[in-house]
Amino acid sequence: MSSDHTEDSSLPTALHENATNEDIDALVKIVKTQSLVDDVIDGVYMGLLTISLLFILFVTAIGPQLGDLFPILQPVFLLFSHIVPFFKNIPSYVSSAPECFTTLISNLPTTLVEYQSLYYSFAQAFRTYLTILPYKQLILLFSWGAYLWDAYLDVRQRDMLHGVIRPSPIRSIVTRKAFLEANSYGLDKSSLKMVQSLLEQIKTTLVLYYDILPAFWNLVGEFMQSRLGFGPEHEITHSILFFIATSLVNSITSIPFDLYGTFVVEQKHGFNKQTVGLYIADFFKTLALTASFGSLILAGLLYTITKTGENFYLYVMIFMMVIQLIGITIFPTLIQPLFNKFTPLEDGELKTSIENLAARLEFPLKKLYVVDGSKRSGHSNAYMYGFFKNKRIVLYDTLLKQTSIEEVCAILAHELGHWKMNHVIKMLFISQIQIFVIFYLFSLVIVQKKLYTDFGFTSMPIFVGFMLYQYLYQPVDSVVTYYFNKLSRKHEFEADAFSNSLGYHEQLKQGLIKIHLENKGNLNPDSLYSAYHYSHPPLVERLNALDRPATPYHSKSD
Incomplete structure (x- = not known):
């Protein structure tokens, strides 16, 4: 019998799980079994x-x-x-x-005028090249390239999930039963994702190759003209109706996967708490919010592009920044309450500890809420929101059940570390640069008639152009995603170190371990997969970083 059958005595008492050899053998069989x-x-x-x-x-x-x-x-x-x-x-x-x-x-420019001349020559050559690109072939190539890259990463990750022996770095963290359960959960999610991704890619290919987009666009236009009396000159209205129709089609085609993921995969592993009635209600609420808010944003975006000329990307960047700020404000106050119930945290030791922590860091805490996340899922979370002196903290009820008071404070100290080091503002600023690049490149493509004619369009609607352009942008987006996640992981390490500096070393470690185990997170991810997909560092890396010496935090009043 493998030595890995034996539970480690070094594990914290709270993490010990009673598991017989028969339980372990059954889980090993599940994890090692090769599925279709x-x-x-x-x-x-x-x-x-x-x-x-x-x-x-x-x-x-x-x-x-x-x-x-x-x-x-x-x-x-x-x-x-x-x-x-x-x-x-x-x-x-x-x-x-x-x-x-x-x-x-020796031939490089030496003066500003020469550099400007070189830039304009390059820009002109690039614009000329854009007029002759084989857009349909290129978009199909990029689409399949992005799919195959993701599929390759999924396969690498899947190979790791089939492992049944815990790597030595995590043997002192989790029991073998917890490791196998996490891998079993990961394999089920992976199977669903890979099947869904393949079918979605086939659907996308058929839509693009057989010019279904212009047929659907024209169908919506005929409806708009016959039922609403609006002609083709009302492009923004046409685009909004097209957006709503395509969103409805995509939502309907995703229902089988959502149902299977919720009521089979999540149910099997003990996470799903939803009823069918709640799922249906959520579906229609989400659809209504997508249609209403999505239509408003789309209308504003198209209006900005049509009214600001060829340099529209500058104005779009400002518009999208305003939308992001509004979204950050209204999501927790108007949208999430449509799905969850928020109640003030009751007076007691936990509330007092959190308020003391906030006061120590001079965090302008106004409200403390508990949200009923358990009515849908067993997964846990905590977050904060609000601008300036009007900050709120939200705790999932599942988090309170899974962790101790000190561990909750340690996790909140991590979140407050993000606030103290302005991580949200930094990411918001960087995202504006990304938006600028996206729409600047789009400004070069939007005027290319061949982009539209290659897919069977007789007109040049802006919204359709942006939909097609997103496929062209995929290679750039893949690189940007990698670096965004890399920066996000850096911020997570910094927030962990901040919590550590407040004296929550062991509490944060235990809290992270408990949350990871309760959520059955991947304990041994593939390095390339995690580098590309994970916005948070793997658990072992976070725990190792926490063991480094930390400088104690001192407030201004100390």
Whole structure:
């Protein structure tokens, strides 16, 4: 019997779980079992390997005639025929590199006028290039590239989830039963995600390839004209109706996956608390909010673009910043109360401890709420909101059940660390730069008629152009997402260190462990998957960082 069957005596008492060998063996069997999704993955790997070997064989045996025999492979063959000579010529490239570099340096602009001339020449060449791009092929390529990248990361993560032996860094943190339960939960979520992602990608491909978007756009236009009496000159109204119609279609097609995720996966692992009636009510509330608020934002965005000329991206950045600030304000005060009940935290030791913590940090706390998250899920959370001197803290009732008073304070000290170090403001500022880049690049694409005609459009609606542009932006978005998550993880480490400096070292560690275990979070994520997808560092990294020496925090009054 593996030594990993034995529960570690080093585990904190609160984290010990009674589990028989039969329980462990049953969980091991579940985690190690290869599902249909795994069989498909293995089949795809074998298929790709076989195709690659056959291709190499054909190239070797038939050579230049391959493109003539299989016209569909002509682009691939041309690519391959250029790759081989490139690698053969690498030595000559290396030997000539110093001379080329010297020539490049000597030809660089030396004055501001020359730099401006170079910029305008490049910009003009780039705009000319945009007029001849094969947009449909490019968008389909980027769409599948993004999907395959995500699928590759999912497969790497799935391989880790099939592990049944705890890595040594986490053996002192969790029992083997908790580790296996977390992996079982992760595998079920992974299976659902991979199936849904594949079907969504197929749907997207069919919609784009067979020009379903212009057909749907025209259908909405006919409805608008026949029922509302508005002609094609009312583009904003047309776009809003199109947005509502596509949102409705997407919401309906996602229902089977939402139902399975909620009432099968979450139910199986003890998280779901929703009833069917509550699910239906939430569905229609979400749809109504999407249609109403989404339509208002879309109308404002389109109006801003149409009224501010070719430099609209500057005004759109301001508009989106205002929308973000309004969203931060109204979401917890107007929108979330439609789904959850907020009650003031009762007087007692917990309230007193939180108020003392806020006073120590000079945090302008006005209200303390408990939200009934348990009526939908067993997952826990805590957050704060509000501007200036009007701050509020919200605790999920599940968090209060899972952790002690000191651990709740340690977790809130982490959240207050975000406030103290202005992390929200910093991320908000960086997001404005991102919005500027997105809409500046969009300003170059929006005027390209070929973008629309390649997909069967006879007009150039701005909203449709932005929908198509998002596929072109996907490669940039992938890089931006990685760095946003990297910055977010840095902020999480800093907030942990802040809580640590307040003297909550052990309490924060125990609180993080409990929350992670109660939520069955991934305890051994793939490094590349977590780097790309996780906005929070893996648990082990956070615990290791907390063990570093911390400088005690001193308030101004100390």
